[in-house]
Amino acid sequence: MSAIHRIFSFLLCATTAMLWLLANANAQSNDIKTCAILARSFTPNVPAQIKVADHLHQMIQSKIYAACLQTRGKQGASRMTAPGRPGTNPTNAGAFVTFSVPGAFVTNPTAINNLGAITGSYTDAGGVKDHSFLRTSDGTITPFDPPEATSEAVFVSFAAGINPNGTIVGFYAGTDFLVHGYLRAPNGTFTVFDPPFSVETLPTAINPDGAVTGVFFTFGSTEGHGFLRAPNGTITTFDPLGSTFTRPAAINPAGTVTGLFIDARSVWHGFLRTTDGTITEFDPVGSTQTEAVGINPAGTIVGDFSTTDGFVHGFLRAPNGAITVFDAPGSQFTLANSIDPAGNIAGSFFIAPTEPGFLRAPNGTFTVFVVGSELTNPVAINPAGTVTGGFDTFTSAVQGFVGRPKNMR
Secondary structure, eight states: OOHHHHHHHHHHHHHHHHHHHHHTHHHHTTOHHHHHHHHHHOOOSSGGGGOOOOHHHHHHHHHHHHHHHHHHHHHTGGGOOOTTOOEEEEETTEEEEEEOOTTOSEEEEEEEOTTOOEEEEEEOTTSOOEEEEEEOTTSOEEEEOOTTBOTTSSBOEEEEEEOTTOOEEEEEEBTTSOEEEEEEOTTSOEEEEOOTTEEEEEEEEEOTTOOEEEEEEETTOOOOEEEEEOTTSOEEEEOOTTOSEEEEEEEOTTOOEEEEEEOTTSOEEEEEEOTTSOEEEEOOTTOSEEEEEEEOTTOOEEEEEEOTTSOEEEEEEOTTSOEEEEOOTTOSEEEEEEEOTTOOEEEEEEBTTBBOEEEEOTTSOEEEEOSSSSBEEEEEEOTTOOEEEEEEOSSSOEEEEEEOOSSOO
16 A cells, blocks of 8 residues: 555544544533543554554644544633634743644644744644644744645645754655655755655654654555664664564754664564664563653653553653653643753643643653643743643634743753
């Protein structure tokens, strides 16, 4: 099956899931946690069928969540706010600027650089086609797609990361019915790249020097492999020993990569790949599934893991390998998403019936914040401690936000 056909299958599954959610709106309308759990547990019938939460998967989860909350909004119109209007949203934990790509159904930030420029994806007003965007620190939003992207696909392009000089990395559906990686330079020019024999290239992150990491698929295979693209364009592929699926998630300035891999028993593990190619596997004690998602310049890794009781906990892995487990106050599901150079961690957690955002300081204290309503999902934090992510508005739109929580250390 071609990459584009797999994506079509993926989006068809997502549409079916959204229709199911809407058809069962009465049962879901008073339980925001159910909406979020349904979205997070959605598993498409593509390479992600092995349950790897890649950026494309997260994009569809956002759509499912938006559909669920759209119905909740219609049932509680008195709580609705105007969609797509940027502004300041004060909370008891700081002030945040909210934004949407003009006319977008969903605005899904994925990364922020040290200057405050944000990139991500958005779904058009019809809730159908997905594209990339750039939001500069002055609030200017530029939607874009690589020139070779096909407008015939439902998924057109997706921006995954941005480095300090403003270079964006992402992927797009091409007119050749393959999925390619792209680099968008600050002047708007594009470079297309693929690992050898790749039919589906899904970059996930870029470091300050322009090194890129991600996952790729070869024809007819659902076994994803890791890759590292050097600034000069040289591509190295890799897999931890025994991996049936490798998903790099983040890369730091030194070129150290972290992510997850899945073994033959379908168990997730964290991994660390250093610049000499050495790969180290790790799991917190008691983990049944481990997902490493972020790494800072010192080599400190952040992520989350599941336990046999069905709970999800955050973890911090120090450069010496020591692992600290943490949970947001009162949480049964703590999802750590990003870590800055100082060790501040941004993420979200479930505490019925809400999913607030959190910032965990290096001393272990938590700042909890909500932007817009019950769902706040910080996805990235930059060296200045500025956080970006998405939130629901009880309308047809899911918006982005950016701000710096107070009590930063």
